[in-house]
Amino acid sequence: MNRPQGRTGRPRSAEADRAILDATRTVLVELGWGKLTLGEVAARAGVAKTTLYRRWAGKNELVVDAVADLFDEHLELPDRGSLRADIEGVVRQFAALLDRPETKTALMAVVAESTRDEALRERIRSAIVDRQKNLVLLGRARAQERGELPYEPDPVLAARTADLIFDVIAGAVVHRTLVSAEPVDGEWARGFTALLVGGLAAAAGGSA
């Protein structure tokens, strides 16, 4: 979508895009969400403030894109051999991401704003949330191939369960990190994973 066919005129500078998003992350680290201003970001990026407004509607959208880059780079799900190991791995990975000052200060802020902005919520979903959810789907598919989890024939029920697991994992890690403000160390990750895997096993055994 960077190449609208009939596009004429001077193209947008991709370098400016990078500089702006980099500057946004830097300012997030140094000043935090609350004191981040578009003027400051523009100055750091070596770009005119108007250029910034031509590409993003405001602070929210800019920060979502800046943070989404981090999720792109640092979320993956290598096969660790078992459901338990896969869950524990993604928990640690997500926790490490949330531990960065850029994401810690920004993620909750844009989510809060999104409760009153449908377009922003959709942007967050497609840029961040859906990528996380895909890890859950991938993890489940692997567990099913290994025989650790049963196949769910009903697609609606399967989707509901995946959503539930996603909310539990992401929610617990976020709450632990941002609200309780305690570290997700190895002990917590193991305990949480044990709880979740135990619940999944109970559900699989109980309903079968």
Add this chain to the structure above:
Amino acid sequence: MNRPQGRTGRPRSAEADRAILDATRTVLVELGWGKLTLGEVAARAGVAKTTLYRRWAGKNELVVDAVADLFDEHLELPDRGSLRADIEGVVRQFAALLDRPETKTALMAVVAESTRDEALRERIRSAIVDRQKNLVLLGRARAQERGELPYEPDPVLAARTADLIFDVIAGAVVHRTLVSAEPVDGEWARGFTALLVGGLAAAAGGSA
């Protein structure tokens, strides 16, 4: 603490306190966190802006107190007869609280700010989080009396488990409501509770 013994001079108006906190909640509903200004709150409360600044350091502290009142009024844990019913009850109750526009727009915002403000985090903890966590402790104590959960002799381990359960419950509900933006209906509450109770049972059985 409203009656410092040697206190002299004109006392602070309790009515003004109420009016300000009420106005804060009203503005949160109508304008949301982002557009809430202290000037607007003062005007609605029929109070001078300076009066507001004499009592609260800023927007964050004010909103925490305004929201904390709601938690005080709407969080309780009647004995529903079983661990499962108690958990499902608290999940529904917390979800209903998060579904209010005042809390939905404000809670995540102040949590986001608290990542860079230790005093604010402490205020949130004592005014909101600890009250929630007490419900977890109460629910566990009841379940132990009923024989549904084993007594944990090690107090450190017991505290860790309670923290874990708290983060899982609160985190999942928050994530479901604010990030996934899906309702916590009866079906979700049942599914989540089943997952959690199953995990607890597995942990109790596995370690015993």
Add this chain to the structure above:
DNA sequence: CAGTTACGCTACGGCTCGTAGCGTAAGAAG
């Protein structure tokens, strides 16, 4: 009564916002 503290009101400098206007720069089409 005097002493002390809270209140309402006004006013202010400072900062950020988001936009408009203008001249210039960079590709695309002829």
Add this chain to the structure above:
DNA sequence: CTTCTTACGCTACGAGCCGTAGCGTAACTG
């Protein structure tokens, strides 16, 4: 190369909010 179109940098602006200071008045205490 010329013309067209769009992006860019820069400046300037009104608007809004912030947080504080100053002052006179109100309320309660000893």
